[in-house]
Amino acid sequence: MVVDAGSVAKFAALLGEPTRAAMCLALMDGRSWTVAELAEHAGVARSTASEHATALVESGLLAEERQGRHRYLRLADPDVAALVEDLTAAAGQPARPPSSLRGVRAARDLAAARTCYDHLAGALGVSLYDRLLANDLLDSSAGLALTAAGRDWFTDLAGETALRRRGSRPLVRTCLDWTERRHHLGGTLGVVLHHQLVERGWVIPSARHRAVAVTDAGANALHHLLGLDLRTEGTTERTVG
Amino acid sequence: MVVDAGSVAKFAALLGEPTRAAMCLALMDGRSWTVAELAEHAGVARSTASEHATALVESGLLAEERQGRHRYLRLADPDVAALVEDLTAAAGQPARPPSSLRGVRAARDLAAARTCYDHLAGALGVSLYDRLLANDLLDSSAGLALTAAGRDWFTDLAGETALRRRGSRPLVRTCLDWTERRHHLGGTLGVVLHHQLVERGWVIPSARHRAVAVTDAGANALHHLLGLDLRTEGTTERTVG
DNA sequence: GAGACGGTTCGGCCCGGACCGAACCGTGTG
DNA sequence: CACACGGTTCGGTCCGGGCCGAACCGTCTC
Numbered sequence: 001m002v003v004d005a006g007s008v009a010k011f012a013a014l015l016g017e018p019t020r021a022a023m024c025l026a027l028m029d030g031r032s033w034t035v036a037e038l039a040e041h042a043g044v045a046r047s048t049a050s051e052h053a054t055a056l057v058e059s060g061l062l063a064e065e066r067q068g069r070h071r072y073l074r075l076a077d078p079d080v081a082a083l084v085e086d087l088t089a090a091a092g093q094p095a096r097p098p099s100s101l102r103g104v105r106a107a108r109d110l111a112a113a114r115t116c117y118d119h120l121a122g123a124l125g126v127s128l129y130d131r132l133l134a135n136d137l138l139d140s141s142a143g144l145a146l147t148a149a150g151r152d153w154f155t156d157l158a159g160e161t162a163l164r165r166r167g168s169r170p171l172v173r174t175c176l177d178w179t180e181r182r183h184h185l186g187g188t189l190g191v192v193l194h195h196q197l198v199e200r201g202w203v204i205p206s207a208r209h210r211a212v213a214v215t216d217a218g219a220n221a222l223h224h225l226l227g228l229d230l231r232t233e234g235t236t237e238r239t240v241g
Numbered sequence: 242m243v244v245d246a247g248s249v250a251k252f253a254a255l256l257g258e259p260t261r262a263a264m265c266l267a268l269m270d271g272r273s274w275t276v277a278e279l280a281e282h283a284g285v286a287r288s289t290a291s292e293h294a295t296a297l298v299e300s301g302l303l304a305e306e307r308q309g310r311h312r313y314l315r316l317a318d319p320d321v322a323a324l325v326e327d328l329t330a331a332a333g334q335p336a337r338p339p340s341s342l343r344g345v346r347a348a349r350d351l352a353a354a355r356t357c358y359d360h361l362a363g364a365l366g367v368s369l370y371d372r373l374l375a376n377d378l379l380d381s382s383a384g385l386a387l388t389a390a391g392r393d394w395f396t397d398l399a400g401e402t403a404l405r406r407r408g409s410r411p412l413v414r415t416c417l418d419w420t421e422r423r424h425h426l427g428g429t430l431g432v433v434l435h436h437q438l439v440e441r442g443w444v445i446p447s448a449r450h451r452a453v454a455v456t457d458a459g460a461n462a463l464h465h466l467l468g469l470d471l472r473t474e475g476t477t478e479r480t481v482g
Numbered sequence: 483g484a485g486a487c488g489g490t491t492c493g494g495c496c497c498g499g500a501c502c503g504a505a506c507c508g509t510g511t512g
Numbered sequence: 513c514a515c516a517c518g519g520t521t522c523g524g525t526c527c528g529g530g531c532c533g534a535a536c537c538g539t540c541t542c
Contacts, residue, residue, distance in 0.1 A: 016254030
């Protein structure tokens with residue numbers, strides 16, 4: 001026997017059960033889902049979904065990210081997505097008409113902007129992070145790091161002291177967003193960035209909630225600084241979740 | 242839900258059981274296996290393998306071909322092979338080093354040449370059939386048909402009368418080979434072809450068995466006629482099963 | 483600190499389905 | 513015709529594992 005049928009089967013069996021298949025299919029949108037959401041989507045009890053999630057993570061099909069009392073689950077890597085897609089294709093279904101994995105989100109509203117603890121999150125946070133990744137941040141397997149250009153960029157924005165670590169907190173850190181389900185910038189620099197944007201009047205924090213609103217001046221400034229275009233929506237108010 | 246998780250799962254579940262996975266893995270060599278062989282390979286009773294085979298055929302993963310009391314099973318199409326390969330890859334196995342599906346057979350001995358009732362079978366029969374498919378035969382879903390070029394080719398070889406049907410027998414017909422587990426040419430033209438090759442001294446039938454031997458002249462002629470190269474082995478004797 | 487909430491663990495139920503052997507059927511052979 | 517043989521069908525057993533609800537744990541909020 002060239003390959004071990006047992007291991008292949010064990011792997012296929014994970015997708016061979018409607019509930020787990022439904023969970024993986026749901027995750028095909030490329031975002032991270034919580035256990036409760038997956039449970040509801042698949043129509044089973046949370047406890048059941050939790051057990052399935054554990055099995056899928058252990059097998060390497062899913063990756064998890066724990067944050068506080070939340071557990072975010074996503075497809076482990078594009079290879080897994082390819083496998084699931086193969087399977088749906090083989091099952092006779094015409095696969096998803098819109099481009100898979102990516103692109104689904106493109107059609108969605110990028111409305112929410114808010115703080116996550118003490119840094120910016122929501123679509124705004126994610127967009128900022130995306131733009132920073134172009135020049136200023138390096139997301140390697142070893143972790144997130146600041147590039148030389150990024151060092152300059154942050155120094156220009158917030159002065160020399162901005163780059164000083166505070167306490168045990170790392171300078172840069174990715175943080176998973178609970179609406180966008182994608183990463184945004186945490187760590188000391190995340191705080192600094194948030195603070196600067198508020199300080200400069202580019203975003204205005206809400207009194208009651210954690211929402212922030214991007215001002216016209218802020219939209220212009222971010223466009224100039226990062227090529228980030230928030231001005232297409234015709235309103236400066238971006239509401240919360 | 243974009244795609245039905247149930248149907249995906251049902252499909253994956255077929256491969257999610259060690260016995261069925263072992264059967265499909267065995268069929269990855271691109272040949273056709275009998276139920277008994279698959280049963281032995283997977284280490285289960287024939288009855289069990291038979292039931293699995295039925296399920297796999299009904300699902301569209303396998304294709305079957307019944308011949309007399311035999312039932313030959315093979316992977317339904319290259320897509321299925323791709324799926325199985327994806328799965329083995331995802332399961333951590335390094336997938337098969339040699340090129341998959343095709344090419345496995347290339348490394349094997351093409352030794353056997355013999356008759357199947359009244360036409361040529363074995364590796365020789367399969368090779369001839371393969372070459373004929375290039376120009377002279379058309380294997381469509383509607384069945385096997387002779388092309389215009391094929392009509393000329395056979396007329397040149399055996400005269401006008403060669404193309405006349407004899408009795409109820411179809412002019413062209415595929416026949417599954419029991420050693421190569423692949424198709425070769427049966428039907429009236431299969432008989433004609435065999436007869437011509439013997440007539441011209443290109444193959445010599447064995448007295449005792451159904452084996453035939455390809456002569457040097459025959460090897461040269463087949464190379465010239467069909468681009469079939471049998472001359473690399475340095476011997477004119479090709480033995481039987 | 484109390485309460486809400488997301489997630490996990492555990493015990494127990496229950497069903498699907500994998501498996502076998504025996505009986506049976508159809509095909510091919512001597 | 514009898515026999516061998518490949519394959520299928522059927523009855524019955526048994527085990528894995530999917531599922532739930534209840535209890536519990538950590539985190540976060542008020």
